[in-house]
């Protein structure tokens with residue numbers, strides 16, 4: 532199995548490599564092979580962080596998993612997502628596979644020619660367009676790439692210099708453009724706001740990559756969820772991993788958050804996580820998800836969470852991704868995990884046996900706010916600081 536298939540496991544060649552390999556997914560799952568743990572990580576990170584890259588090493592080359600485990604983790608991850616059987620989970624998983632793939636594509640495209648000539652594990656734009664049957668539908672834009680008018684496939688080593696290989700704009704036929712893009716992405720994507728000539732729409736290179744990300748996402752989502760053959764026993768073998776993922780994404784809903792932010796009343800689990808991040812220690816995926824879900828659960832906006840966590844190891848971009856995901860308005864928001872789940876992840880230490888008081892950190896906080904004689908709202912302090920600065 533080659534490294535390129537492991538890196539882009541949704542490619543047709545990767546599917547063929549899996550089919551041709553003498554491996555049985557039910558046997559791999561039954562044996563709890565490394566690909567199974569990698570698949571669980573793939574789905575967990577997709578749902579919580581919007582990436583499927585391994586926490587134990589970034590691609591290419593440095594992954595702690597070998598190419599075979601990396602490649603086989605993809606079909607197993609699809610099985611896990613099918614077993615989760617949740618539309619929001621499928622959406623998030625497909626989006627994360629696509630985002631991770633396009634990050635790798637961008638790195639491949641930026642790699643210099645020397646690296647590309649020694650590594651077979653990089654793709655070109657031509658490869659990607661061919662993979663999605665877009666080779667004839669996308670052309671470098673002749674108006675911005677002097678001397679380039681013969682299609683992307685004409686670029687590369689035999690192209691017309693750097694502008695030929697990597698022009699800044701392309702023309703994409705209107706059919707594929709409409710299929711791969713959405714007016715929901717903003718006014719600039721609407722056809723009426725686009726330069727349209729000879730049945731083709733002008734797009735920048737970055738926009739073309741965004742459209743290709745949509746193509747990857749659609750391919751990953753295709754066929755999900757699927758039914759598993761009952762006699763193969765995969766569902767039973769993966770039961771505990773699916774249950775963990777479900778618990779982490781507990782679907783309890785809350786009527787109204789307390790909408791007051793008093794750190795002194797936070798439950799110990801959340802205080803511990805904040806203090807850990809303030810010591811500049813990196814939080815694990817589960818830890819940062821639990822903290823973000825709690826802060827969003829008490830009514831903080833993404834901007835407020837960024838400000839609240841300004842002096843911690845959490846970076847603003849990651850906070851924004853997670854909090855926006857948690858607060859989106861399509862019914863896919865996930866409330867904070869329960870105390871039991873947090874205990875399973877080693878986040879809860881159940882100080883003074885207060886698990887008796889509430890089943891989850893948000894309920895515990897609500898009770899403490901309701902019982903407090905005096906509440907100091909962080910928002911009020913922030914507004915006062917802003918007023919002083921002004």
Ligand code: SF4
Nearest residue numbers: 798800870879886892
């Ligand atoms: S019992 Fe619940 S609220 Fe308390 S520390 Fe554990 S997870 Fe947090």
